[in-house]
Amino acid sequence: MAASEYSTGLESVEAESQYLHVLSAFLAMEPVDSVISLARGCTGGSITDNVQRFLWEICVKSAVNGNASYAKKLLKRLINEVELENGEVLDEVYEEYALHMSAPSKENILVKDNIRITKFISFLFPDGSYEHPSCPKSGKLVIPMRCSLNMFEGDTGCSIWPSSLFLSEFVLSYPDLFANKSCFEVGSGAGLVGICLAHVKAKKVILTDGDLLTLTNMKLNLERNRLNYDDELLKEPGEAQSTRVKCIHLPWETASESKLSKYRPDIILGADVIYDLSCLPHLLRVLVALLRRPAKRESGSLETEDRDTAQDGRSSPVVAYIASVIRNADTFNAFLVLVDQMDLSITDLTGELKPPLELLPYMHSYDRSSIRLFSISPR
Ligand SMILES: C[S@@+](CC[C@H](N)C(=O)[O-])C[C@H]1O[C@@H](n2cnc3c(N)ncnc32)[C@H](O)[C@@H]1O
Numbered sequence: 001m002a003a004s005e006y007s008t009g010l011e012s013v014e015a016e017s018q019y020l021h022v023l024s025a026f027l028a029m030e031p032v033d034s035v036i037s038l039a040r041g042c043t044g045g046s047i048t049d050n051v052q053r054f055l056w057e058i059c060v061k062s063a064v065n066g067n068a069s070y071a072k073k074l075l076k077r078l079i080n081e082v083e084l085e086n087g088e089v090l091d092e093v094y095e096e097y098a099l100h101m102s103a104p105s106k107e108n109i110l111v112k113d114n115i116r117i118t119k120f121i122s123f124l125f126p127d128g129s130y131e132h133p134s135c136p137k138s139g140k141l142v143i144p145m146r147c148s149l150n151m152f153e154g155d156t157g158c159s160i161w162p163s164s165l166f167l168s169e170f171v172l173s174y175p176d177l178f179a180n181k182s183c184f185e186v187g188s189g190a191g192l193v194g195i196c197l198a199h200v201k202a203k204k205v206i207l208t209d210g211d212l213l214t215l216t217n218m219k220l221n222l223e224r225n226r227l228n229y230d231d232e233l234l235k236e237p238g239e240a241q242s243t244r245v246k247c248i249h250l251p252w253e254t255a256s257e258s259k260l261s262k263y264r265p266d267i268i269l270g271a272d273v274i275y276d277l278s279c280l281p282h283l284l285r286v287l288v289a290l291l292r293r294p295a296k297r298e299s300g301s302l303e304t305e306d307r308d309t310a311q312d313g314r315s316s317p318v319v320a321y322i323a324s325v326i327r328n329a330d331t332f333n334a335f336l337v338l339v340d341q342m343d344l345s346i347t348d349l350t351g352e353l354k355p356p357l358e359l360l361p362y363m364h365s366y367d368r369s370s371i372r373l374f375s376i377s378p379r
Contacts, residue, residue, distance in 0.1 A: 018042040019054060020124065020140075021362035026059040027120035027142075029067065032074045034364045035059075036081060047082050052090045060096060067117050072100035116146050116217070118224075119160065121192065123172055123359040132357070134175040134200050141172070141199060144224050146217055147190050157189040157214025163271035163323035164189060165360060166371040168196040170321070173357045175200035177267070184208070184265035184290060186252070186283065187273040191218040194245065195225050197269075204244055206263060210251035219247050252282035260289035268320035274335050275327065284338045291318050291344065291378050320376040321349075339376065349373045 022038045039051045055078055060071045075097040082089045122142045125135040134141075148158040171178055171193060179201045185193055188207040197205045207222075207229075209215050222229045222245060229245045268290050273283060326332045339346050350372045360366055 015042045017127075019058075022054065023058060024120075024122040024124060024140075025362040025364075026055075026074070027122060028363060029070055029117065029119050030363060030365055032070075032077045035074060036077055037364075038362060047078070047085070047087060049088075049090060052078065052082065052093050056090065056093050056096055068100060068103060070117075072097070075100060115149055116158070117149050119145050119147060121145055121160070121165070121168075121360075122362075123168070123196075124361060125359065126357060129357060132175075133179075134172045143192065143195055144221075145190055145192055146220050146224065155213070157187070157209055157211045158217045160190050160192055161272040161325075162366055162368075163325055163371055164192045165363070165366050166368060166373065167193045167269060167271045167321065167323040169357065169359050169368075170323070170353070170373065171196040171200055172359060174353075178202045181266040182206070182264065183267045183269060184263055185269045185271075186250070186286060187270055188218060188247075189214060189271070191221045191247075193269055193271055194218075195221070195227065198225075198227055198245055202244075204246070204265075206246045206248060206265065208248045208250035210249070210253075212249060215247055215249055222247065250286075252279060252286045255282075255286050255289075257285070257289040260286060261292060263290065265290060266316065266318060268318070270320065270322045272324060273322065274324045274332060277331050277334055280331070280335055280338055284335075284342050284344075287320055287376060288342050288344065291320060291376070317377060322374045322376060323371055324374070325370050326372060343379050344376050345379045347375045349375050 018038065018041050022035060022042065025035045025038050035055075036047070039055055040047060042054075043051055055074065060075060075093060078093060079089050079097060120142050121144075122140050125132060125139045125141075127139075129135050130137075130139065145160060146158075147160050148155045178197055180203045182204040183194075183197050183202045184206040185197075186208055188194055188209050191207055194205045194207040207218060209218060219229055227245050229247045268287060270283075270287075274280070324332070336346065353373060358368075
């Protein structure tokens with residue numbers, strides 16, 4: 001049963017979208033406090049029987065993410081909060097919790113082994129955006145993402161970082177910028193941005209990462225989202241492309257400029273890739289090679305074959321969109337110095353081009369205001 005059906009005839013008409021937020025937060029495995037606080041919002045503050053039933057029946061029992069320890073944590077918190085308010089916990093809720101208590105928790109045993117979980121990231125389009133080109137008929141785009149439970153050392157690429165949520169919102173909010181364009185992402189991690197690029201019908205989506213485990217996880221995510229990927233390294237220009245999505249192992253340190261120059265993307269993207277000082281010169285070298293304009297042939301025609309070509313024969317400018325949380329000012333300043341040394345120009349688009357659509361309204365762990373969006377282009 002859908003959240004909308006469940007809320008029919010319940011506390012208020014707005015409850016329908018509130019219940020959808022609760023379910024979306026549960027599926028994205030938001031902190032349980034946050035899920036319960038959203039659930040309270042359905043009724044104006046109290047945990048009614050309906051709210052308990054919704055959390056039990058719709059979230060826990062029919063959960064597609066099936067993470068038992070997360071469900072157990074939610075039930076425990078629900079019971080605590082109802083009891084604290086001297087309310088009555090539904091029998092079904094107690095029984096479900098007892099079942100979870102007696103079942104061995106695989107996640108707890110394996111927590112040291114970087115286990116993977118599936119979060120469902122629901123992009124909820126606001127009412128009235130049904131005409132928006134990236135808005136599905138249902139008004140929501142739900143993307144299953146296999147990712148790591150904890151951000152262990154060496155497992156960074158298997159987490160979903162806030163900048164990739166931001167960049168995904170950006171792509172979905174401005175589909176025309178990306179539709180029919182060849183897009184190349186550096187440090188793609190779990191692959192969320194690439195899945196959104198495919199949704200808005202980018203002509204080609206090239207996802208890259210320097211970490212092989214991350215690449216394997218990314219491919220599983222593409223499969224789970226029914227996207228075919230082609231992991232051959234590079235076809236020669238002019239060769240037919242069989243698939244639109246590619247996954248490429250691309251450590252910035254060893255990426256050769258001649259190979260990079262063959263990809264010729266229209267747009268380069270990167271989310272949360274400015275954090276390791278020692279990697280920055282290599283990252284910048286990769287960006288320069290991808291941003292470089294193709295040399296003119298003697299006849300005056302451009303050598304590019306893939307870049308979007310305007311009607312007057314000129315290709316549209318190549319641009320990189322980089323979303324970042326600035327955690328360390330020194331690292332970010334070092335990035336700016338390198339950008340300048342490499343003759344690139346950088347513009348802070350954060351105020352100007354903020355995603356107009358807030359597609360993750362239920363995700364309280366995601367602090368959009370902490371993220372900045374930059375465009376980088378050749379000077
Ligand atoms: C903080 S994670 C961000 C992942 C993803 N873009 C996101 O926002 O969810 C940084 C990503 O960059 C990749 N990365 C870091 N250093 C790299 C390097 N030197 N070469 C290639 N990829 C690298 C990591 O493997 C990881 O996937």
